[in-house]
Amino acid sequence: MEKKIYSLRTNVGYFYNRPIGYSRSFHQEYDEIFIQPDLNLRDLIVDYTFSRTREGLLLQAQLSTHMEAQCARCLTPFYANIKSEFEELYTFPERFQQETDDETIPEDGYIDLGVLFRDYLLIELPMNSVCKPDCKGICIECGQLLNEGDCEHTDSRIIFD
Ligand SMILES: [Zn+2]
Ligand SMILES: [Zn+2]
Known part of the structure; x- marks a missing residue:
């Protein structure tokens, strides 16, 4: 079956000129989506909000999906029900030069949510997931x-x- 690849890169550049407290919410649904390099998802429902803060942008996201996994017992691929809820702070690159754990908004203003969603979804997959x-x-x-x-x-x- 052909993999459906959608870009989850999103432009946040316009937030630079918005006042602190400005926010925008997004809702997206995908029947099937492949997140590079290895993640097959079905029924992905994404709700997220970007809010302009003093330091940069706060991302608050909720994900719900069926994620392809391998059964720990029979080694057969199956789709595990996964939910994730998280926050991530992105700082503006030029304002804070010191080392922090926060992500920096890339120069081109595009954040790849696919990379982020993949990380958070994989954390939620139990070690010993079974197909049934x-x-x-x-x-x-x-x-x-x-x-x-x-x-x-x-x-x-x-x-x-
Ligand atoms: Zn046997
Ligand atoms: Zn199994």
């Missing part, structure tokens, strides 16, 4: 997908509760 609660995993002897049927190695199988 009763996933039977794979046979360690022959690799049989036990959700699809049994093999002859019933005794050497790892039993999941």
